Amino acid sequence: MMAFHEVRFPDNISRGARGGPERRTQVVELASGDEERNASWANSRRRYDVAYGIRRADDLAAVVAFFEARNGRLHGFRFKDWSDYKSGLPSQQDTPADQLIGIGDGATTAFQLVKHYSSGAQSWTRTIAKPVEGTARIALGGVEQMSGWSVDPTTGSVTFTAAPGAGVAITAGYEFDVPVRFDSDTLDVTLDIERLGSITSIPLVEIRR
Numbered sequence: 001m002m003a004f005h006e007v008r009f010p011d012n013i014s015r016g017a018r019g020g021p022e023r024r025t026q027v028v029e030l031a032s033g034d035e036e037r038n039a040s041w042a043n044s045r046r047r048y049d050v051a052y053g054i055r056r057a058d059d060l061a062a063v064v065a066f067f068e069a070r071n072g073r074l075h076g077f078r079f080k081d082w083s084d085y086k087s088g089l090p091s092q093q094d095t096p097a098d099q100l101i102g103i104g105d106g107a108t109t110a111f112q113l114v115k116h117y118s119s120g121a122q123s124w125t126r127t128i129a130k131p132v133e134g135t136a137r138i139a140l141g142g143v144e145q146m147s148g149w150s151v152d153p154t155t156g157s158v159t160f161t162a163a164p165g166a167g168v169a170i171t172a173g174y175e176f177d178v179p180v181r182f183d184s185d186t187l188d189v190t191l192d193i194e195r196l197g198s199i200t201s202i203p204l205v206e207i208r209r
Contacts (some may be wrong), residue, residue: 008078015082016053016070021046033042046206072185076207078130086101087173094173096139101172104164110168113156124193128176129156135175180204
């Protein structure tokens with residue numbers, strides 16, 4: 001039975017991986033030369049190749065062990081995307097004002113961590129389901145709250161002991177992982193112990209639910 005393992009892929013290997021967001025767009029070229037475009041996916045999906053992060057025989061051994069423990073594509077796991085793992089800018093420390101996650105109504109006590117990606121007048125909101133435990137900071141109306149709330153590191157849900165007041169902005173800062181799985185049931189690797197020879201692709205794909 002498939003499951004999600006709350007374990008992170010080795011950081012020293014993920015740091016050298018390649019990949020990022022993928023979207024699916026249908027493009028139809030008309031006889032006139034004009035085109036019509038339609039988004040097949042409402043949300044992006046991330047793909048990575050961790051073969052580029054393997055530099056030593058020991059790195060490969062760690063990936064093989066990790067692959068076997070996940071039963072290939074069967075079980076999901078956490079992956080740190082070094083290009084996008086924080087609520088704020090990469091060069092800055094996270095703050096409790098980084099991301100707006102909701103507006104209080106005096107009754108709701110649970111809010112989902114999200115991250116907003118904006119450019120010009122357009123934006124896209126990403127659900128953050130795998131925050132890194134112990135990194136979250138929460139503010140109400142711009143004032144950091146040191147207690148009175150908790151974050152579920154397996155879902156990204158923020159729960160308050162008392163509902164935030166009506167109209168109060170709820171913001172958060174955090175680090176997060178990407179839920180992924182291996183995208184192949186085969187590790188096709190050629191290894192020269194002396195020179196660490198050719199390494200084929202080891203793909204990962206984001207799990208969307």
